[in-house]
Amino acid sequence: MLARPETKRCIECGTPYDDAAFHYWEGRVANGPAYWSDRGILCSPRCSLAHHQRRAAEGTLADAPAPDPFQLTRFR
Numbered sequence: 006m007l008a009r010p011e012t013k014r015c016i017e018c019g020t021p022y023d024d025a026a027f028h029y030w031e032g033r034v035a036n037g038p039a040y041w042s043d044r045g046i047l048c049s050p051r052c053s054l055a056h057h058q059r060r061a062a063e064g065t066l067a068d069a070p071a072p073d074p075f076q077l078t079r080f081r
């Protein structure tokens with residue numbers, strides 16, 4: 006199940022989407038998050054890497070890139 010973007014928190018550390026520390030695509034909040042997975046959005050390269058390593062350790066890495074959660078929202 007894809008985590009819904011309206012939760013709007015980093016799935017690794019819980020940083021809110023509108024926090025100054027959150028990394029956006031091209032640095033613009035309107036462009037959506039710069040990092041995400043099939044489980045939700047990620048605030049930074051650090052959390053993206055932590056998430057990847059955790060999923061690799063769990064053996065739950067996805068075979069394909071996760072769809073952009075904000076694109077999914079637009080088409081709903």
Ligand SMILES: [Zn+2]
Pocket residue numbers: 015016017018019020047048049052
């Ligand atoms: Zn984070």
